[in-house]
Amino acid sequence: MRMSAENRNRRGKYKNYSEYEKEHLVRVEMQTAASAGLPAYHIRPKSGLLNDPNGFSYYNGLWRLFYQAFPFGAVHGAKSWAAVVSRDLVRWEYRGLALLPDTEFDSHGVFSGSALTIGDEFLLFYTGNARSDDGARRSCQVCAAMDKTGKFVKRFPPFISAPPAGYTAHFRDPQAFSHGGEYRMLLGAQNETLQGKILVYKSKDARNWKLSGELDFSERFMGYMIECPNLVFVDGRPILIFCPQGLAQSVAPYPNIHPNMVLVGDAYDDETNTILSDGTLRNFDDGFEFYAAQAMTAPDGRVLAVGWVGLPDTDTPTEKENWAHCLSLIRELTLKEGRLFSYPVKETETLRKERRDISVGGNGIWPVRTMGAEANRCELELRIPEGVSGSVLSAADENGENALTVSFDSLSGEVCADRSAVTGWREQRGDTVRKSKVSAGRDMVLNIFIDRSVFEIFINKGEKSITGRFFPQNGNGNIFITAKAPDPGAKIKGSFWGMEASVKF
Numbered sequence: 473m474r475m476s477a478e479n480r481n482r483r484g485k486y487k488n489y490s491e492y493e494k495e496h497l498v499r500v501e502m503q504t505a506a507s508a509g510l511p512a513y514h515i516r517p518k519s520g521l522l523n524d525p526n527g528f529s530y531y532n533g534l535w536r537l538f539y540q541a542f543p544f545g546a547v548h549g550a551k552s553w554a555a556v557v558s559r560d561l562v563r564w565e566y567r568g569l570a571l572l573p574d575t576e577f578d579s580h581g582v583f584s585g586s587a588l589t590i591g592d593e594f595l596l597f598y599t600g601n602a603r604s605d606d607g608a609r610r611s612c613q614v615c616a617a618m619d620k621t622g623k624f625v626k627r628f629p630p631f632i633s634a635p636p637a638g639y640t641a642h643f644r645d646p647q648a649f650s651h652g653g654e655y656r657m658l659l660g661a662q663n664e665t666l667q668g669k670i671l672v673y674k675s676k677d678a679r680n681w682k683l684s685g686e687l688d689f690s691e692r693f694m695g696y697m698i699e700c701p702n703l704v705f706v707d708g709r710p711i712l713i714f715c716p717q718g719l720a721q722s723v724a725p726y727p728n729i730h731p732n733m734v735l736v737g738d739a740y741d742d743e744t745n746t747i748l749s750d751g752t753l754r755n756f757d758d759g760f761e762f763y764a765a766q767a768m769t770a771p772d773g774r775v776l777a778v779g780w781v782g783l784p785d786t787d788t789p790t791e792k793e794n795w796a797h798c799l800s801l802i803r804e805l806t807l808k809e810g811r812l813f814s815y816p817v818k819e820t821e822t823l824r825k826e827r828r829d830i831s832v833g834g835n836g837i838w839p840v841r842t843m844g845a846e847a848n849r850c851e852l853e854l855r856i857p858e859g860v861s862g863s864v865l866s867a868a869d870e871n872g873e874n875a876l877t878v879s880f881d882s883l884s885g886e887v888c889a890d891r892s893a894v895t896g897w898r899e900q901r902g903d904t905v906r907k908s909k910v911s912a913g914r915d916m917v918l919n920i921f922i923d924r925s926v927f928e929i930f931i932n933k934g935e936k937s938i939t940g941r942f943f944p945q946n947g948n949g950n951i952f953i954t955a956k957a958p959d960p961g962a963k964i965k966g967s968f969w970g971m972e973a974s975v976k977f
Contacts, residue, residue: 485549486580486603489572492544500544504795509925509943512849512973513823514781515556515564516798519543524645524700524764525778525799526553529587530771531594531618535561537778538570538596539799540584546788546796551581553598556975561776561802561819563974570596570624577602577612577630584645584700584764585613588655590678594618597657599644600630609641610634613659615679632659636671636683639663643671645700647766648678652742657681658701660714668698668716672745687712689735689747695719699730700764703740703747704775706807710737710747713756713765713777724753727906729785732756732763736812756814758908759889759929760940761786761797767805775805776817781926781939789943790925798926800939808935815934816921824851824969832953833963846970847951848924848944854953854966856882856916862955862964866922867894867944872952876942878920878929885912887931887938894942908936923971 501519510516515537523540530536534557541554553571556564571582578600585598596616603609613632616624635643642662649656657673670687687701695718702713712735719731726733734756737747756765757779765779782788782797790796801816830852848867856862861881868875877890892904910916910931921928929938955964 485547486573487550488574489544489550489552497544500794503793507790507793507795508947509790509793510795511798511923511926511975513562513971513975514798514801514923514926515539515975517541517543517554517795518566518977519795521546521548521551521795522554522780522797522799523548523551523782524584524780525766526584526598527587527596528766528768528776528778529589529594530768531587531589534559536587536594537564537799538587539780540582541569543569545794546791550579551583553582553596560822561817562823564976566975566977571598571616571626573601575600575626575628577614577628579603583611586647586649586766586768588648588650588678595648595678596624597631597646597648599646601644611641611643613646613681631679631681632673635661639669639671640666642697647702649703649769656703656742658687658703660698660701662697666696668694668696668718670698670701670714685745687745687747689737689749690751690753692723692751693720694723700732700766702765702767704767704769704805705740706775706805706812709807710740711735711767711775711805711812712737712747713767715763724755726755727758727903728760728763729783730763732765732779734812736807736810754812757800757937757939759906759938760891760903762800762939765800774817777803777805777814779803779939781941788941797941801921801928803934806934811935813934814937815930816919816928823972823974825972826970828968830854830953830966830968831963832955832965833961846949847968848922848947848949849971849973850922850951851969851971852918852920852922852951852966853968854880854918854920854964856880856918856955856964857957857959857962858913858915859883859959860955860957860962860964862953864918864920865950865952865954866920866927867942867948868950868952869945869948870950872950874945874948875950875952876922876927876944878918880916880918882916883913885910885914885916887916887918887929887936889927889929889938889940891940891942894944906938906940908938910935921971 583599
């Protein structure tokens with residue numbers, strides 16, 4: 473029987489890892505390592521594709537984080553999980569591939585999931601993705617346990633062998649967590665009427681799981697599929713983080729293909745699987761690329777989160793260099809006056825090098841300042857008085873052009889990131905500008921993290937954030953700060969730090 477072109481392409485993307493020549497992987501790794509856009513203090517792939525963050529946890533004295541990976545090229549092939557570990561949440565060491573797509577249950581991808589520590593046992597829960605010869609999807613949920621050598625051993629059969637009745641094979645991304653002395657698991661799902669849902673499973677031993685029903689958090693249509701659901705508790709209040717695909721803009725406006733949404737609840741009813749809230753949804757991040765955020769409660773009580781700086785169904789210039797995407801900085805989630813704040817963990821400050829003070833003042837257009845070549849791997853903090861507007865041009869040439877432009881206006885409370893002048897980006901839908909808004913008519917603080925080809929902008933220490941990718945031309949590394957103020961005596965003050973390279977392979 474002759475294989476169709478579609479099936480041949482599928483076979484090429486999903487062949488067993490052992491079928492790839494070692495020389496091919498070496499070439500891809502060398503090509504990746506030579507890329508000028510490779511981030512230095514954000515987690516990035518050793519080669520190929522980096523996808524969703526997974527298994528974010530703390531075990532045996534180490535912070536542990538995994539990400540979906542396809543190391544042989546910047547394409548969505550049969551994904552594995554790659555592992556990184558850290559002692560401080562900011563300096564990460566690559567530990568290789570932890571889970572491979574090597575069984576009948578996950579032959580077409582080790583999809584997203586979570587980690588759970590029970591006593592001395594460290595467990596990973598993930599979705600096994602497999603396809604039949606005609607391309608039909610089969611989804612199951614698999615557990616893997618770390619053995620004494622640090623390797624993960626998959627437990628079969630899958631603890632959930634198939635979607636429950638009434639749901640399609642779009643059934644994935646288990647988040648397992650302890651709750652009330654037992655265990656809970658959220659799973660993203662799609663019912664047979666093509667509505668996105670979140671399913672709740674319960675267990676007393678984290679081995680035998682029973683469907684408890686759908687998570688009740690909104691009466692509105694949540695699109696055709698929900699991915700990557702996470703439920704955490706900040707100051708006792710439930711925080712639901714999820715990625716609804718096909719969500720109507722009338723439910724919650726968002727600029728990306730698919731959003732990463734957050735719901736801040738008032739209470740959680742475990743008996744009825746209900747989050748009590750006013751139903752207001754907001755974007756986790758207002759930037760170009762931020763998706764599949766995963767959150768966990770740390771041993772010290774902090775609630776931490778990390779996101780994929782990428783989006784489904786998009787591409788980047790680095791694909792020609794055989795790598796794509798990275799992860800965000802680790803963020804702490806806090807509540808202030810009922811609003812969720814998301815800001816890099818305190819440990820991020822240990823990456824700072826020598827500080828250079830910034831004080832920019834004047835009347836009308838303020839003086840231009842150049843920060844030097846180190847500006848492509850830096851943190852910039854600006855304290856902006858009420859009524860002052862202006863811009864920061866990052867990775868600019870000597871004339872202040874071909875730059876990422878971050879404009880701000882403390883009078884209106886608006887911050888805008890514009891990458892239209894940054895060359896190398898093949899835009900999706902002419903997509904070059906993102907805006908975020910905070911309270912108007914107040915002093916404003918901006919923290920801008922630049923890491924070669926990724927930026928994260930935090931407004932008022934995490935009240936809002938804007939994350940995205942950009943690709944400077946020819947290593948441009950100048951920063952220009954301009955501003956306008958009604959009061960000639962007003963000054964923008966702040967600091968500039970180069971940042972330590974902190975990801976090791």
